[in-house]
Amino acid sequence: MPSHNWRNRFRGRGSRWTAPREAILNLLISTSKHMSAKEIYRSLLRIYPAIGLTTVYRTLDVLEQMGYLNKIPLGTGENKYELITDSSETHHHHLICTQCGRIIDYTDFEESELIKKAEQTLKTKHGFKITDYNFEFYGICKHCQERR
Amino acid sequence: MPSHNWRNRFRGRGSRWTAPREAILNLLISTSKHMSAKEIYRSLLRIYPAIGLTTVYRTLDVLEQMGYLNKIPLGTGENKYELITDSSETHHHHLICTQCGRIIDYTDFEESELIKKAEQTLKTKHGFKITDYNFEFYGICKHCQERR
DNA sequence: TTGGTATTGATAATCATTTTCAATAGCAGT
DNA sequence: ACTGCTATTGAAAATGATTATCAATACCAA
Ligand SMILES: [Mn+2]
Ligand SMILES: [Mn+2]
Ligand SMILES: [Zn+2]
Ligand SMILES: [Zn+2]
Numbered sequence: 001m002p003s004h005n006w007r008n009r010f011r012g013r014g015s016r017w018t019a020p021r022e023a024i025l026n027l028l029i030s031t032s033k034h035m036s037a038k039e040i041y042r043s044l045l046r047i048y049p050a051i052g053l054t055t056v057y058r059t060l061d062v063l064e065q066m067g068y069l070n071k072i073p074l075g076t077g078e079n080k081y082e083l084i085t086d087s088s089e090t091h092h093h094h095l096i097c098t099q100c101g102r103i104i105d106y107t108d109f110e111e112s113e114l115i116k117k118a119e120q121t122l123k124t125k126h127g128f129k130i131t132d133y134n135f136e137f138y139g140i141c142k143h144c145q146e147r148r
Numbered sequence: 149m150p151s152h153n154w155r156n157r158f159r160g161r162g163s164r165w166t167a168p169r170e171a172i173l174n175l176l177i178s179t180s181k182h183m184s185a186k187e188i189y190r191s192l193l194r195i196y197p198a199i200g201l202t203t204v205y206r207t208l209d210v211l212e213q214m215g216y217l218n219k220i221p222l223g224t225g226e227n228k229y230e231l232i233t234d235s236s237e238t239h240h241h242h243l244i245c246t247q248c249g250r251i252i253d254y255t256d257f258e259e260s261e262l263i264k265k266a267e268q269t270l271k272t273k274h275g276f277k278i279t280d281y282n283f284e285f286y287g288i289c290k291h292c293q294e295r296r
Numbered sequence: 297t298t299g300g301t302a303t304t305g306a307t308a309a310t311c312a313t314t315t316t317c318a319a320t321a322g323c324a325g326t
Numbered sequence: 327a328c329t330g331c332t333a334t335t336g337a338a339a340a341t342g343a344t345t346a347t348c349a350a351t352a353c354c355a356a
Contacts, residue, residue, distance in 0.1 A: 016302060016353050037343080052305040057344065075282065077225045077312070077343060095276045104274060114262055118285070126252060127290030128243045134223065134284045137266070142275030164322050164333060185312080200336040205313065225312060225343070 015062060023048045024059045025083075034072060034080040034094075034103040072096075072103065075138060091115075097141035104141065111135070163210060168203045171196045173211075173231075182220060182228040182242075182251040220244075220251065223286060239263075245289035252289065259283070 006025050007017040023044055041053045060081055063069035072080045072094055091112040095104040122128045154173050155165040171192055189201045208229055211217035220228045220242055239260040243252040270276045
């Protein structure tokens with residue numbers, strides 16, 4: 001996962017490889033968390049004081065368009081992001097704690113299969129061409145249940 | 149579906165039965181569409197020129213808390229709403245056209261079953277208490293595919 | 297090295313939803 | 327029907343996330 005790999009991916013589609021983009025990617029690569037644009041921005045400020053929040057948003061957009069980023073709506077109008085890497089489970093869903101905002105990854109083979117099947121069915125039955133889907137559970141995480 | 153039914157539901161939880169709330173409910177009952185707060189507001193203006201958008205939001209909140217309203221995030225930060233009635237399919241999902249905003253109801257027995265199972269699993273396995281979930285497909289509807 | 301242009305960051309603008317607050321109206325108790 | 331308490335209302339301002347604008351800058355192909 002050397003960064004010239006990412007560099008080439010950007011260059012390959014006519015985009016440029018820049019310092020802000022490298023900083024954002026390094027952060028996304030190194031973290032295991034699901035971060036919001038502002039969280040990414042604030043985290044980068046320490047090492048890259050000149051970076052702008054706007055640039056974070058733009059880079060996340062590009063990454064999403066390239067298919068390397070997963071955008072997770074929190075249901076509050078805010079989104080969190082996670083990089084899609086080779087090693088990461090491509091198909092997983094999320095448990096979102098409405099109390100603390102924590103996001104828990106969760107994989108279910110049956111569910112993934114069903115979604116694939118549904119995509120097919122919806123195309124033939126409703127003529128609906130699926131480009132994306134959301135599947136999130138909302139609730140109270142174990143941690144938050146204990147402290148009340 | 150006489151409105152004194154709804155009146156009692158409101159009164160039952162210490163809430164008051166008011167003209168704006170009756171107007172909003174009558175609209176939600178009579179429509180088969182999935183409407184946004186602003187769409188509801190604009191539609192009511194004709195018959196109830198004094199109504200405020202704020203009140204629409206507040207009434208939708210109450211209905212959601214009472215468990216009679218389904219809130220559907222469009223992925224753009226905007227939400228649409230639909231009343232949950234006895235006759236309506238309680239468990240259905242949505243196909244959201246990212247081109248025209250149309251929402252298509254869609255029911256899948258297998259999927260509903262799987263979600264019920266998942267709720268159980270998540271509770272025992274992750275200690276996660278589910279209060280709600282989102283399951284939406286995004287894509288291009290038949291209508292929009294033809295006109296391009 | 298250079299020129300064209302993609303990108304950047306500061307700032308202002310959007311847009312949906314919330315908050316605030318004084319005025320009003322529902323309704324329980326009389 | 328009257329009264330008083332307080333939930334509700336609507337206008338206006340505030341919020342919070344995201345986007346648009348724009349002049350300055352930095353990539354990078356040639
Ligand atoms: Mn994840
Ligand atoms: Mn529906
Ligand atoms: Zn939590
Ligand atoms: Zn459409």
